[in-house]
Amino acid sequence: MTMVTDDVQTRVSTRREWPWWAPSVSAGLLSAALLGLMTWLVVERGWFIAWDWDFHVYVDARQPTGVTKDLLDALASLGGQRLYTLPIIAAVGLYVAYRQRSIRVPIAIASGLATVLVIGYWIKFGLGRTPPASGQDVLYSVGQAFPSGHTANATLTWFLLVTVLFGAQGLWPDPVRFRRYLWVAGALVVVTGFLMTALDYHWVSDIPGGMALGVLALMISVTVLRAPAPRWPRRPE
Template sequence: MTSHRTVLPNVSATRSPAVWLVVAAAALAAVTWQVLAGGPVTALDWPVHAFVDPRQPEGPLLAAAVAVARLGQRLVTVPLLVGLALWAALRGRGFRPVLAVLTGLGSLAVLGTLLKVAVGRTPPVLGVDVVTPGLDNVAVWASAVLVPGAAPFEGYVSFPSGHSANAALTYPLAAWLLFGANGVFPHARRLRFALGCSLVPVAAVGTMMTVLDYHWLSESLGGWLLGAVVLLAARLVLGADGSAPAARRRAWTERRAVAGGPPGSG
C-alpha cells in the first residue's frame, strides 16, 4: 500500500539562525544604547581600566598577549575565511561559501565602521571615557574618505572592538566552512566540536583587548555581539547546517516512498 503521508520540510534549522540574528542585533543595540547613556553595562569599564593599566604584561607575556590579540586582525581573519571559502567552492559546494564570506566581511566592515564613527567613544589609553555620538560624525568621516583633499577624520572610533568582532565572525564561520553541509568536509559531529573550539579564540581575543587596555570592557562585549550579528547573517547565506547531508538522504528516501517507488529503485 502506497503511503500518502505528507513530508513537511524541517524549517526549524532555517529559522533558527534568523531568530538568533534578531536576538544578537537586539543585544548589540542594547549595549550600544548603554554605552551612549553611560548605563550599568559600562559600570565596570573604568574599574577594569584602572586595574589593568598599571599592570601591563612585559617581555614574553606581552608578546604572547599581543599574539593572541592579533588573531582578531584582518590580516589574519580575511585570508583564512577567503581561503576556506575558495576551498569549499573548489570541492563542489557552489558559490554559497564565497558569498557567505563576502556577506560576513562586507557587513562587518560597513556596520563596524558606522558604529565606531557614530558612537565616537575615546579609547582607554587616553585616560578619559568620553562619548560624542551623532550622525554628523558619519558625514564628516564620509567627507574625509570620499572627498579628495579633505581634512582627515579626527573623531574617536573605539566602540565596538573591531578585533573582537573579527574573531567572533571568523572562527565559528571557519568551523562551518570546514564541517558544515556546504563546507569542505561535511560532518555534523566534527562541526559541533569545531564550533565549541572556535569559542576559545573568540573569548581570548576579546579578553586581550581589555587586558592590554586597547578597549573598554563593554567594547569587547559590543565587538562580540557585532561579530555574532554578521556571523549569523553569513550563516543564513551559507545555508544548511552540519546535519544536512543525513537529513537530505532521509528526505530523498521519504520522497521516493511517497512517490510510490522503493527507496533504492531508479
C-alpha cells in the same frame, strides 16, 4: 447484531516545519537587537559600562613588558585583527569553493565581512568612543572603541571557519567534529576578547558589543549558505 470493528488509524504528524531561513534569521535579529541595546546602554552611561573604568585602572598599572607583551599582542592580533583573519577565512573559502565547484561560500564570507565592516564602522564613527589608552572615556570624540572590531572579526572568522568545513553545507559535513570545533572557536573568541581588555586596548563593554556584531554577521553568512539554489525556468524545446 452489530459488529464493532476497531480500525487502526494512522496519526498524521502535526509538527510544524519551519522555513529554512528561520533559525539563522531569528538569531540574527536577536543579535542585532542586543547590539542595539548595548549601543544605547553605552550612550546612557549606565550599569553596562560600570566596570570599564575600574578594570582599566587595574590593568593599566599591570601591563606586561618585553617578550611577554609581544607574545600577547601577537596572540590578540592573530585572534581577531583583520590583517590576519581575512587571509585565513578567504583562503579556506576559496579552497572550499574549488572543492565544491560553487561560489556560494565566498559569497557567504563576503556577506559576513561586509556586515562587520559597514555596521561596525557605522556604530564606531557614530559613537566616537575613546579607547582606554587615551586615559578618558568620552563619546563623540575621535575614538572607535565600541564595538570591538577584533572581537567581531574573531566571532565571525572562527565560527564561520568551522561552519564551512564541518557544517551541514560544509566541505566535510560532520556533526561531531562540528560541535567539537565550535567549542574551540568559542574559546578563541573569549581569549581574544579578554586579551583586548587585559592589554588595555578596549573597554570591557566593547567586547560583548563586538560579539553581538560578529554573531549578526555570522548569521547573515549562514543564511546565504543555507539558501536553496535558485531554480531557473527551462527553455521550451
